[in-house]
Amino acid sequence: MSETIWIILIGSLVASSCALVGCFLILRRLAMLSDAISHAVLPGIVLAFLISGGVGLLPALLGAGVFGVLTVVATDLMQRYGRVQSDAAIGVVFTVFFALGVVLISALSGQVHLDAEHVLFGEILYAPFNTWTVLGMDIPRAAIIMGGVTVLNIAFVILCYKQLKVCAFDPQLAASIGISVVFWHYALMAAVSMTTVASFESVGVVIVVAMLIVPANTAYMLTDRLGWMLILAVIAGILSTVGGYALAALLDGSIAGAMATVSGVLFALAALFSPTHGVLIRRRRALRLEPSDPNIGQAGP
Amino acid sequence: MSDLPPWLAFFTFTSVNVVFVTAGCMLIGITGGTLGSFAYLRKRSLLGDALAHAALPGVCVAFLLTGTKDPLVILLGSVAACWLGAITIDAITAYTRVKEDSALGMVLSVYFGVGVLLLTYIQQSGNPNQAGLDAFLFGEAASMVQRDVWTLAGAGGLACFCVVLAYKELKLLAFDPDFAHSLGFNRRLLEVFLSTLIVIAVAIGLQAVGVVLMAAMLVTPAAAARYWTDRLGVMLLLAAGIGAASGFMGAYASYLAPRMPTGPWMVLAASALFFLSMVLSPRAGIVPRLYRHLRQRRRTAEENVLRTLYLLDERRHRPDGHFSLGEVIEHRPMPLGTLRRVLLRLERNGRVRASSVGLFTLTESGRARGERLTRLHRLWELYLTSKLDIAPDHVHDDAEEIEHILTPELEERLLAALNHPETDPHARVIPGLRSRSEEP
Numbered sequence: 111m112s113e114t115i116w117i118i119l120i121g122s123l124v125a126s127s128c129a130l131v132g133c134f135l136i137l138r139r140l141a142m143l144s145d146a147i148s149h150a151v152l153p154g155i156v157l158a159f160l161i162s163g164g165v166g167l168l169p170a171l172l173g174a175g176v177f178g179v180l181t182v183v184a185t186d187l188m189q190r191y192g193r194v195q196s197d198a199a200i201g202v203v204f205t206v207f208f209a210l211g212v213v214l215i216s217a218l219s220g221q222v223h224l225d226a227e228h229v230l231f232g233e234i235l236y237a238p239f240n241t242w243t244v245l246g247m248d249i250p251r252a253a254i255i256m257g258g259v260t261v262l263n264i265a266f267v268i269l270c271y272k273q274l275k276v277c278a279f280d281p282q283l284a285a286s287i288g289i290s291v292v293f294w295h296y297a298l299m300a301a302v303s304m305t306t307v308a309s310f311e312s313v314g315v316v317i318v319v320a321m322l323i324v325p326a327n328t329a330y331m332l333t334d335r336l337g338w339m340l341i342l343a344v345i346a347g348i349l350s351t352v353g354g355y356a357l358a359a360l361l362d363g364s365i366a367g368a369m370a371t372v373s374g375v376l377f378a379l380a381a382l383f384s385p386t387h388g389v390l391i392r393r394r395r396a397l398r399l400e401p402s403d404p405n406i407g408q409a410g411p
Numbered sequence: 412m413s414d415l416p417p418w419l420a421f422f423t424f425t426s427v428n429v430v431f432v433t434a435g436c437m438l439i440g441i442t443g444g445t446l447g448s449f450a451y452l453r454k455r456s457l458l459g460d461a462l463a464h465a466a467l468p469g470v471c472v473a474f475l476l477t478g479t480k481d482p483l484v485i486l487l488g489s490v491a492a493c494w495l496g497a498i499t500i501d502a503i504t505a506y507t508r509v510k511e512d513s514a515l516g517m518v519l520s521v522y523f524g525v526g527v528l529l530l531t532y533i534q535q536s537g538n539p540n541q542a543g544l545d546a547f548l549f550g551e552a553a554s555m556v557q558r559d560v561w562t563l564a565g566a567g568g569l570a571c572f573c574v575v576l577a578y579k580e581l582k583l584l585a586f587d588p589d590f591a592h593s594l595g596f597n598r599r600l601l602e603v604f605l606s607t608l609i610v611i612a613v614a615i616g617l618q619a620v621g622v623v624l625m626a627a628m629l630v631t632p633a634a635a636a637r638y639w640t641d642r643l644g645v646m647l648l649l650a651a652g653i654g655a656a657s658g659f660m661g662a663y664a665s666y667l668a669p670r671m672p673t674g675p676w677m678v679l680a681a682s683a684l685f686f687l688s689m690v691l692s693p694r695a696g697i698v699p700r701l702y703r704h705l706r707q708r709r710r711t712a713e714e715n716v717l718r719t720l721y722l723l724d725e726r727r728h729r730p731d732g733h734f735s736l737g738e739v740i741e742h743r744p745m746p747l748g749t750l751r752r753v754l755l756r757l758e759r760n761g762r763v764r765a766s767s768v769g770l771f772t773l774t775e776s777g778r779a780r781g782e783r784l785t786r787l788h789r790l791w792e793l794y795l796t797s798k799l800d801i802a803p804d805h806v807h808d809d810a811e812e813i814e815h816i817l818t819p820e821l822e823e824r825l826l827a828a829l830n831h832p833e834t835d836p837h838a839r840v841i842p843g844l845r846s847r848s849e850e851p
Contacts, residue, residue: 142512192697206678209676320517363527373521
């Protein structure tokens with residue numbers, strides 16, 4: 111029973127922290143960069159295991175964080191100095207890092223016990239059993255880490271709300287009123303890297319991508335206001351977690367996979383039935399407009 | 412034969428397995444490079460990445476329905492799922508306000524999530540056949556057999572053949588989709604056609620090199636080829652060649668170190684070729700560009716010194732003044748070391764002569780050069796003030812830049828446009844005009 115609560119709590123923390131930075135990510139049209147970061151951290155994790163000589167958490171987070179930032183920097187440098195278009199730069203950089211990671215894993219297969227699959231899929235099911243003792247209580251490690259990341263992300267979004275908002279919607283205006291777009295780009299990317307890296311252990315990297323992008327887009331379908339978008343994205347993320355847990359229990363399958371599945375379903379529902387931007391309402395509006403609008407009715411031959 | 416060292420034994424191709432693996436990897440590289448070029452030009456390089464991830468649920472469903480791991484069944488499953496993924500991406504971007512990058516990311520992560528869910532479901536269900544189904548995430552090129560190679564050759568050949576057949580239409584779509592539409596081509600249909608070809612390229616490579624690395628084979632060879640040419644036909648051939656070369660190198664690397672998977676080595680080889688292209692390609696590479704930039708800067712510095720000496724001469728109304736470094740710097744501030752180096756180069760080129768006491772004077776050719784630069788500078792100032800109505804005190808900086816760039820042809824045009832003027836906006840004589848008009 112308490113494990114169920116811990117799993118849902120950890121999942122919700124992952125979903126919330128991802129949703130908060132994800133909103134800015136999709137507004138800046140950088141959704142695919144999260145996918146790149148999440149794959150490119152692999153060699154960082156392997157190297158950290160190799161250097162620290164064990165399955166330590168802190169080295170892994172550090173190694174992954176370094177490679178996450180490295181991905182962003184390398185992509186930027188290639189665009190600026192190599193004149194590669196942005197999508198190709200992202201594609202080249204993260205696949206190199208990932209290939210490097212897989213090669214390292216194979217080369218060191220005798221020395222480190224690192225399952226690439228585990229890094230990719232993650233298994234939140236085991237998260238409650240790895241605990242730290244705080245104030246005499248056994249609290250799952252993942253819950254503490256994700257709690258910290260969520261608090262950091264909330265603080266980041268609230269304290270830097272104005273800057274993030276203006277950079278997301280109007281970079282030119284931002285530059286003209288003295289807000290450094292480049293600085294806030296890197297600040298956002300650092301937050302994305304940190305969130306990705308902290309989440310990979312409990313839910314796996316590909317699902318982090320789902321949690322970063324999908325709930326934010328669900329919220330984007332429902333509202334035009336950034337504040338509401340952030341709140342709705344967090345709600346959509348938490349709903350995906352709860353629904354995902356139920357679905358996984360039903361099928362006896364991966365919770366992380368089920369979370370992504372449910373988040374996709376939620377997006378589909380929002381995209382179809384949103385009262386403001388939904389596909390159906392737009393179609394109905396278009397149909398209703400046609401006969402009643404005299405200009406449209408009489409324009410044709 | 413068997414006593415050859417491994418790095419040579421590879422090239423005898425006596426092992427049938429080696430031949431299949433090498434051929435298979437090269438085929439994947441060729442198909443990926445060719446179709447990746449179109450994805451690159453459509454600025455949709457990451458489509459391959461999204462589709463490769465989207466194949467996972469197809470693999471699982473195909474296995475659930477048939478209970479076998481037959482390559483053809485799995486291939487059909489992944490093609491179907493990829494295709495559905497491509498349609499979903501198009502539908503999301505066409506019918507909702509969601510942007511394309513988000514659509515790609517959502518299809519990638521949600522389809523993959525569904526795939527992971529199904530995969531774990533299959534694993535729990537205890538079907539003994541399922542072992543190795545997840546190999547497709549990382550790929551197992553080393554296990555390729557004859558049948559796989561024929562499948563690859565068939566599907567890849569078909570895709571490349573389609574490119575040849577529809578070359579003109581795809582070219583139009585890649586460079587100017589709106590123009591294609593206005594010519595009466597069905598743009599949506601063409602997009603779906605291209606997506607389908609990319610789906611085929613992704614699906615055939617998945618089992619050999621895995622999800623992420625297949626994405627690389629679509630991006631990297633095309634991006635590398637782009638550095639060498641501006642022509643689509645050449646780019647396609649180059650990308651296919653780079654893809655084939657990386658396939659070959661990947662197979663070679665995993666032959667030498669049998670524990671190593673082939674796919675990652677293929678990607679590393681392709682990436683190495685990409686970085687070489689990015690740094691060295693004469694057309695757009697970083698080093699040649701840097702070299703051109705530095706050469707231009709050096710020339711500009713030389714010309715600035717020549718012009719300064721000329722102006723100092725002009726101010727004294729004497730053609731052969733001797734000037735110290737201090738006088739030059741006073742007129743045009745620059746670091747002393749730079750000025751020394753520039754003067755040394757100019758002396759070697761015979762534009763400047765040094766006299767015994769550390770003074771410098773223009774030679775005949777240096778003087779001609781300085782005169783020409785001054786002429787261009789003043790002509791441009793005059794052009795800006797008389798034709799573009801710019802205030803005379805605002806034209807100097809612009810002229811300072813353009814005097815290094817103007818060609819003799821442009822000079823002629825300027826002279827004609829300004830009716831062969833004699834003085835610039837500051838009432839200084841434009842040098843070297845009278846003598847020239849008297850020459851013929």
